[in-house]
Amino acid sequence: MELGRLEYLQALVTEFQATDSSEAKEQVLANLANFAYDPKNYEYLRQLQVLDLFLDMLTEESETLVEFAMGGLCNLCLDRANKDYILEANGVEPIINCLSSSNEETVMSAVTTLMYLTTPQSRQQTTALPVVECMLRFSLSASRRLSNLATVFLEDYCTPRQVEEARNLSKHTAVGIPLPKD
């Protein structure tokens, strides 16, 4: 009975790889990302290497593809096996890069994903100084959703010392990652 589920997901992955239509690509990717919300699908998504597919899409040109892929990662990254997989595939780096996207959803997903990926081992990466600095700026954003999220990040995942350090640093450098539009 669960075979149907796997086959269906397989069909999606196949279409994603075969199609030339960017529209179809977006739709299928959104489909997969939404399936990634349900833990029931994790096993199959790993089997079909959808995690790699999501990670690959993070460096695409198309903002929409990046948004959907980032959403997919955000949806499945809490699972232990998925988390380990993403960390081992050096997924943190492209996710951090998504923090500078101009698409708010992409940024939101990236922030949440970084929180969920934080482990005692990975925290050096996920809460690196530039990230903390970025969160400081986000916490001042006019978008309440983003500022809430960044505040949780700073309060729960960073030490006061890290925050202090980032604060001092941002005083001295004018450049920073721009806030997302809207």
Added chain:
Amino acid sequence: MAAGSSSSSGSGGPGDACRHHAQLGVCESRAKYREGRRPRAVKVYTINLESRYLLIQGVPALGVMKELVEQFALYGAIEEYHALDEYPAEQFTEVYLIKFQKLQCARVAKKKMDERSFFGSLLHVCYAPEFETVQETREKLQDRRKYIAKATNQRDCFVLKKAEGPKKTISKNSEGGCPWSTSGSHATSNWGPSCFTTSHGVSHNTGHPSGNRHQSLFTLPQDDNGCAETSGYFGQNTSLTGSVHPGGCTPPTPLMQQRTVPIDNGVERFMPRTTHLQERKRKREEGNKFSLIGTSADNTEVIIGPQLPEIPKVDMDDDSLNTSATLIRSKLKEVADSVSRTSVEKPESSSAKPLVKQRRRI
């Protein structure tokens, strides 16, 4: 593709129109096998987009807030609700904000009520996470963490220091309860329209930002399991019904499976409950009318005043259920009594609110 017909460049503060609230165009170009039961736009849902807060647009300006809230209360306990007067609305419509106690209930309510016709107008229901406080956002993320840990049988290795610390108030809310559990649980008929009618008396200001017209706190005690019957079914299905999902999101066989399993005790209880509640509500309203007439005719409340109809005593076939039912009944009575008492003391107070509402009628 179905691009967002984005309006305003407004920021995301509460009260501003948010881009993610603009309804996306329906996707017309989906492959057959990905087609759903309902036409949908292309969108990915994450925990960031979901919220216990629902924004309801397109409510006709007919003074139908009570009816609206009653409709939504069918899907779970509502913690607060009010009109958003400053929120940009179409002509002759109003925008409301409803906060559910549980995310799962908001999910079901959104699914059920979005694009539903309501007094001749189509409602547009969307999550409104921008109304969350930092603490609410934190709890939402933590609940998702707990759910995944439970669903995948893992213990989360990263323990948050602060997340547990300042949590003093969240209590059981995030623990047991419907949000993610898939058990059908016992039917909780303690909330609903019948309670709603009396809840005016217990109005309770929780100081919401932005000074909107704040209405009473619509929440019921001892309802730790707000979503009742519906959660059993939807808990399993939610992620499969995200916007992009075609009906085929689940392959046919599992779908059948899911249908048959949890529904049996759910639906059975659902029907009698609503009819039961409606009956109660009707009776209560009659009773209220009586008490009002009574007070205006005669100031002695003893005779006609608090004579609300007796709520039929139902044996629930279970001692603990009966105990809670009795508790709820006595609470209801207490509240109802206080309502009629205040209406005796100053009869205008109870009619003040409806009056304000009437002015909104066009």
